[in-house]
């Protein structure tokens with residue numbers, strides 16, 4: 001069989017998130033993804049929670065589907081997507097939240113400058129809404145969307161990020177909460193995508209999503225929320241029992257997102 005690349009591109013996510021909230025999409029963003037428009041239209045969605053685990057590939061979902069049960073039960077739509085090149089974290093997240101190709105947002109390698117291109121965060125702020133980012137250390141999501149009039153919660157570990165996210169879900173004041181977890185990416189590089197530690201990190205990410213979903217269900221009863229499980233790029237095994245990504249190959253380019261309305 002020839003290499004298969006998912007036909008729907010990551011560039012449609014930014015407009016889909018804005019669409020769900022009834023906000024005009026970022027200036028140059030690609031059109032929204034049809035299935036997400038159909039999922040969200042007419043639902044009166046006023047909140048979005050995006051959970052961003054790093055480096056979970058579509059093939060990992062295909063091979064370890066049973067592990068994803070809480071994510072599948074906690075969402076309405078399973079959406080295979082093609083990420084952008086080079087398939088590395090800052091490039092892909094810049095595209096996810098601006099809706100444009102890397103040559104437009106300007107991050108075309110593993111660098112983490114502040115993205116000046118109009119983003120979901122800018123679009124929400126213009127519409128009078130409050131977005132925030134919960135991320136760790138010097139990771140991409142802690143850096144590339146800085147310099148906006150919004151709140152950033154930068155902590156040390158994925159567990160702390162998830163605890164912080166639950167705390168602010170309870171505070172009930174942000175319209176968009178983006179939560180980044182980089183632990184699978186870290187273990188995948190050191191121990192290969194299917195190494196024992198990596199599968200543990202994958203389970204950790206899946207449980208984190210389920211926990212965040214529950215917090216939304218319990219604390220945002222007066223809201224309608226779009227919740228997303230949304231990785232940036234995939235991964236592949238390399239020599240020496242390690243993992244990598246960044247190439248134009250299905251293992252790195254094909255990812256899977258899950259979205260639900262609660």
Ligand SMILES: [Zn+2]
Nearest residue numbers: 054055089232
């Ligand atoms: Zn990444």
